[in-house]
Amino acid sequence: MKEKQIDVDIKFKYDFAGLKNQLKKSNLCKIVADYENDDTYSLMFACEDEHMSKLNNIVAHSLSDFYINRYKKYYLEHHINLNGIERMFVPAYICAIASFDTFTDKDISLDADYTINKISVIPFLYFKLQGLIQRWQMIANLTNDNIQCFDKSTAVIDLLCYLVKNQQNKSKILKVCFEEKGIKIYNNNELSFQSFSQNKSDIGDLIAVLVKLCPQKLIINSTNANSNIEMIRKIFSEKVL
Amino acid sequence: MKFIKYLIGTFVCFFVCMLALVPIIVNDSLPNSMIVNYDISKFHKKGLLSAKYIPSNDTTATATNFSKGQLQIKYFGINVKNIDVYKVENDEIYACGKTVGVALQSKGVVVIGQNPIITKNGKEIICSNINVGDIICEIEGEYVETADSVSKIINDEQYKGKELVAKYKRDGKVYYTTIKPKLDMESQTYKLGLWVRDDASGIGTMTYVKSDTLEFGALGHPISDIDTGAIMDVFDGQIYKCSVLSIEKGSRGQAGQMRGIFVQSQNSLGSVSKNTNFGIFGKTTNDMLQYCKKVKIGGRNTAKAGKATILCSLDGKNIEEFDIDIIKTSYKGKNSNKSLVFKVTDKDLIQRTGGIIQGMSGSPIIQNGRLIGAVTHVFLNDATKGFGVYLDLMLENS
Secondary structure, X not given: OEEEEEEXXXXXXXXXXXXXXXXXXXXXXXXXXXXXXXXXXXXXXXXXXHHHHHHHHHHHHHHXXXXXXXXXXXXXXXXXXXXXXXXXXXXXXXXXXXXXXXXXXXXXXXXXXXXXXXXXXXXXXHHHOHHHXXXXXXXXXHHHHOHHHOOOHHHHHXXXXXXXXXXXXXXXXXXXXXXXXXXXXXXXXXXXXXXXXXXXXXXXXXXXHHHHHOEEEEEEEEOOOOHHHHHHHHHOOOEEO | OHHHHHHHHHHHXXXXXXXXXHHHHHHHHOOOEEEEOOOOOOOEEOOOEXXXXXXXXXXXXXXXXXXXXXXXXXXXXXXXXXXXEEEEOOOEEEEOOOEEEEEEXXXXXXXXXXXXXXXXXXXXXXOOOOOOOOXXXXXXXXXXXXXXXXXXXXXOOOOOOOOEEEEEEEOOEEEEEEEOOEEEOOOOEEEOOEEEEEEEEEEEEEEEEOOOOOEEEEOOOOOEOOOOOOEOOEEEEEEEEOEEEXXXXXXXXXXXXXXXXXXXXXXXXXXXEEEEOOEEEEEEOHHHHHHOEEEEEOOOOOOOOEEEEEEEOOOOOOOEEEEEEEEEEOOOOOOOOOOEEEEEOOHHHHHHHOOOEEOOOOOEEEEOOEEEEEEEEEEOOEEEEEEEEEHHHHHHHO
16 A cells, blocks of 8 residues: 655645546545644645556646646746736646647657655655746746837737747637627527626736637627737737638 | 661660750759859850850849849750759858747737637627638728737727728738628627737747848748648747756657747847748847858758757757768759758757757758758658758748
8 A cells, every 4th residue: 555645835725636636537646634733734635556656647647637737837027027018817837838838848848757655745846847947938038038028018918929829729619709898709509608897907818718718710790890809819819800 | 778778777766765855864864953152143154055154133032132134044045944043142150059039929810729609699600611720811991910900800890890802822822702700799899700810939040141131031931830831921929048947859750859949039030021931031140150160152052961959959958960961962942941862860859859859940951061951850760861952941931
């Protein structure tokens, strides 16, 4: 019988609910403990020796997903000089830059040795996955070195457009309807799943959501043209006329 | 006696056949065009197989630093082949190898799909006569510069709801058709129901820069729409400094790629004016010369099977030279950007990239101190093998 413990900062506790469920469902191990202590959330599980390599594999994928889909964004937010970027574009830019080239991130991340019995998630990243940190720092430096360009919205829009083009499409069709009461996003089945107001910060959030969902086809419906629509059209350069 | 006659007959037949085959052999073995860097103006070789240089009055050739002419090959006084000869005025060129970001705005819009519109009759497909890959260039005689200009034209008061004449390109040929935009009930605007794209961006490698004019050539192949393959006419284009963030190694069945980012604002390295089958062309800045090295011009007439090198930048900053073996050179295929086959032999490059990867297109190929061409494609079943285009084809089309 072997035991394994995963410790993570309490603010990321809910990101590990998925791992806990996955371990439970796998029927390969038993959750021994699942507790909070000061600022740390710990998850302990035990299994027979022969199942350990399978469990290590589950942990490796789960931690990699956490690093790439959650912590990369957090890292970039804390290392990019966000004051230099036009406020409205900050969420979309962080989202787009964090989604760029996640394949390589995953390759580097899965290369690490996850067989150790006690993994402290964040220190593990900084000590065992320095390649990832170096890459993220390179992205942050690239933004900071060019920050003088980002005070112009056109430069941010051009870069967002490039990043979106190089992102793998996640959803097929999204429809954005600019209505009198606000803006609604509809999915492929014509179901509205998110609404925004027309104010500037909400437009920024709308762009961030669209960047995150990265639709293959974006249909924009509006009764009258305005600069926000033009901007979204420019970022998602495929247009339906 | 009979045997001697038979022998003589056979010999005569063989001799006549050989004589008849000469024009075929000449036609097949000589290139259709060549670049020379020496004075060919008085070239005249007499004999059964004669060759004479005839200068051309083509003024467009001199504009691109060439003087153009034809070498007429005659056999028994009968013309068997004309070889286009380009004499380069300046024998040196800068070979580059720098990775650049390219952003193009197309002239016209590329149709990438149909999209039904909700009209008063329900969902309708409108422009069924326009296919995916077509490029809409004009509507009612008005130039379509960007996708937004299509919207403006079809929603113009004078055209609203009317049948309009559209000019479009399909496989390089121009066609006309009529289109009738319909009122979209959701947006209350007139729409064509077409899903279009009007720009493209990516990273590639700079092949050469001409020192006197700062004209450049890059990529060695066209920038085409990612979904439809349509070659975009350039409305506006820029090249930028690019940072390479990662390299995905090529493997059997899948080409690897360089992943990089470029910021389009203050990092422009020049403008793109042409997008052709043999690469993109335009004008760069003096800054670019620091990444280049001066070499002699080569091409089809100097390339031969054997050792050569390619220049490329795997980190976006430093330009490195890697060994290759040219496996096959072909004089023919004037319109092909796959006329040269090579294999990467450099262990360091294979270890770092697996061979040729996307983003290395345009990497200069240097043989015996001459720039002979550029990398264009990779073999999908073997990432260490690739195709190249000759430099003279790039220069001719620049």
